[in-house]
Amino acid sequence: MGADGIRSVVRTLIDPTAPRPRYVGFLNTAGYARGLNLGIEPGVNHLVFGKRCFFGYVGHPNGDVWWFANPPRREEPDPAELAAVPADVWRAQLRELFRDDDVPALAAIDNTEQITTGWVTYDMPSVPAWHRGRTVLVGDAAHAVSPSAGQGASLAIEDAVVLGRALRDQSDPAAAFGTFEAARRPRVEQIVTQGRRNGSGKTAGPIGRVLRDATMPLAMKAMFRGDRDPFRWIWDHRTDWDETATT
Secondary structure (H helix, E strand, O other), X not given: OEOOOOXXXXXXXXXXXXXXXXXXXXXXXXXXXXXXXXXXXXXOOXXXXXXXXXXXXXXXXXXXXXXXXEOEOOOOOOHHXXXXXXXXXXXXXXXXXXXXXXXXXHHXXXXXXXXXXXXXXXXXOXXXXXEEOOEEEXXXXXXXXXXXXXXXXXXXXXXXXXXXXXXXXXXXXXXXXXXXXXXXXXXXXXXXXXXXXXXXXHHOOHHHHHHHHHHHHHHHHHHOOOOOOOOHHHHOOOOOOOOOOOO
């Protein structure tokens, strides 16, 4: 079983021509700000499109704040180059990105003792072959999704349930793997596409930012009017373990 992530070796053994991970146009970084006490409801995610960088944060009941940011980079950087950036320089770069934003990003950065070094973010184009013989891919090895979808771990857990059910109900592993792929591929590829769409606003240029900021409030109100939720197909997905897996 190839559960070896986005740089999967097993994927290349199944198909040497499999696509490579695809850079999504921004980095990830995060930190934990102690004693910030923003007065926000604990456990509620706050997601903000800043003027230069996307910022997210959530409060702990004790007042601490976990946060992340997605600094945009048009060209894919060398991970070694990022790792070599001194901590004080990285902190200063983040502060510069948020200097004109009315969000608690600067306070979070200043109250974080150790900020993670930026890392490069990817998703996976459609992987043609998920299995061969008695070998199968699951999770990011088969369908890595941008973190903008917020579904990476969830999809891997779903894979485990669906694959386990298929192996339970079919004696031939190759047949079980085919059943697993047929059940999972449509959903995961739709979420990969959605994740890439979600992230596109994080890398908008000056004109794109103006258009995004002008239209997004109206679009969000229309999309979520009443009890409507256009993303319910993601959140409300269920797999019935007691259902028999068939080809």
